[in-house]
Amino acid sequence: MNVPFFIARRIRHTPTESFSATVTKVGVASIAIGLASVIVAFAVLFGYKYAIQQKIFVFGSHITVSKFSLNNSYEETPLALKTPLYQQAGTIPGVRHIQGVATKAGMLKTADELSGAILKGVGREYDWELFRSSLVAGTLPRFYKDSAQCNPNYSCQVLISKRISERLQLDVGKDVIMYFIGNQLRPRKLQVTGIYDTGLEEGDNVMVIGDLRLIQQLNNWGADSVGSYEVFVNDFNDLDNIYRQVREAASPDMRPMRVTDIYKPLFDWMTLLDQNTGIFLGLILFVAGFNMVAILLVLMLERTPMIGLLKAFGSSNTLIRRVFLYVGLNMVLKGLFIGNLLGIGLCALQYYFKLIPLDPKNYYMDTVPIAWNFTIIALVNVATIVLIALALWLPTLVATRIQPVKALVFKK
Incomplete structure (x- = not known):
């Protein structure tokens, strides 16, 4: 029997009116909203880049060869x-x-x-x-x-x-x-x-x-x-x-030129968009990770007597840390599930129904473009799990410093 997983599951089934249940919902919501934002951002970015490139290729090509x-x-x-x-x-x-x-x-x-x-x-x-x-x-x-x-x-x-x-x-x-x-x-x-x-x-x-x-x-x-x-x-x-x-x-008398050289300012601007998206992704993951650390600390504070009891029964620090790590990862997985549904759903609505219009004079197209790249979506999910899992190890260190005697009388 996996004892840490069993205890974590029991913690997750706390009454819905308790403070920890509310905090857990906030954690799940922060992960879901963050992931949905990233999915939509990448879909719009890739869609916009692809649409602009296709419009350029209407008038030109990837490589143009002319006489020098x-x-x-x-x-x-x-x-x-x-x-x-x-x-x-x-x-x-x-x-x-x-x-x-x-x-x-x-x-x-x-x-x-x-x-x-x-x-x-x-x-x-x-x-x-x-x-x-x-x-x-x-x-x-x-x-x-x-x-x-x-x-x-x-x-x-x-x-x-x-x-x-x-x-x-x-x-x-x-x-x-x-x-x-x-x-x-x-x-x-x-x-x-x-x-x-x-x-x-x-x-x-x-x-x-x-x-x-x-x-x-x-x-x-x-x-x-x-x-x-x-x-x-x-x-x-x-x-x-x-x-x-x-x-x-x-x-020797021919001059090949790439489209990225002919339209260099436009492609430099697209590169800048890539960098901005990377910064945006980093900020989202940082905020989500910070929220999860804070939420896990709150859950551990509320469960201080339980931690003292487990230590009194001889549980190791590693076991207790794994308990709260499982609790945190459960919140992450729920947030990822909801975030994927929300992000992909919003993109699908725009892709099929063109709900958000654009001014063609400023944006070169009449609706917000969407491009599907499920490889990127999968990588974002994996990166979110790995980075937040690493971040969750930090608050679990608090459990190793809790003394059983003081913990058992924490609420008195």
């Missing part, structure tokens, strides 16, 4: 598709997809409005999945089949953002003229087939998605020339390793 040049304008130096890097990128472990794109600055003009824009030309191999999830009206362009042909050499279909649509009062099916500046002004008539909305202001304000062949024609490039390669990886955490392999496979 001192030119800082949107006029790109052509990069051939028939290079060892482009043709063999699929053999690099961790690379999911590679595609050729090009960009060109211009002006969109309607009868009453004028707006600067950047045309991003994409080809057959372009991955439309992220844009498909951001589409709010119309359909995605179909450049190579069933597409409106303004010219025998390219399609005039384009995808514009909701911001551009509102600014120029353009709807799906409407035509718009885009002017490109070179040695002379070159207008091109385009047709809006779809409208997207990512919430990422930097891209939504200017980006128009069109046919790569249009930019090739404007720049007098061949069919095998693009402005840059976009490389996507399977695991973002393995980005640095894959980047080194891409850089080794690239020729």
Whole structure:
């Protein structure tokens, strides 16, 4: 028979109106609220980071490879598709997809409005999945089949953002003229087939998605020339390793760049969020541990005569310490159970019903995002048990200093 566990169980079944029962409920509640707060914080943090990254990848990629040049304008130096890097990128472990794109600055003009824009030309191999999830009206362009042909050499279909649509009062099916500046002004008539909305202001304000062949024609490039390669990886955490392999496979006149370098301020800010979350977790565990230590001291004070009686019967200090350690761990486990239900439940409500809205202009999204990471939740539970269990050893040392004679008359 496990004597410490038996005694601890008897202590737990004290009358509900007693002071120790109230203190126990406070301890369980502090653990539950603390854990629920941590679960919600991590779910929102990971959700926000994932949502922002996905919005960035709508307009870019994990690794962008361009021709090395001192030119800082949107006029790109052509990069051939028939290079060892482009043709063999699929053999690099961790690379999911590679595609050729090009960009060109211009002006969109309607009868009453004028707006600067950047045309991003994409080809057959372009991955439309992220844009498909951001589409709010119309359909995605179909450049190579069933597409409106303004010219025998390219399609005039384009995808514009909701911001551009509102600014120029353009709807799906409407035509718009885009002017490109070179040695002379070159207008091109385009047709809006779809409208997207990512919430990422930097891209939504200017980006128009069109046919790569249009930019090739404007720049007098061949069919095998693009402005840059976009490389996507399977695991973002393995980005640095894959980047080194891409850089080794690239020729000396190519310049690979990671998305973390292109959008460095944004990713530095995300790193700062990680640090703040770590501090928040530490504070929650500290407060929960402090509460448990105080509560266990109160329980031991109330049970001083019992401690004296056990010592009078020959119980060791280790046995008595284990009794109160079991009492404390029972409170921790109850708090973890309730905290998990509360935290996961709140996250599930937000995940499925979008109860808490956000201002897209400030937060890049319209609701609080939630990302499920049950590995992190499990690690937080384990860390809570281990750290609080270590903290609970401190108040149990008080039991070793209680003298049986004084303890037996404590309440008299």
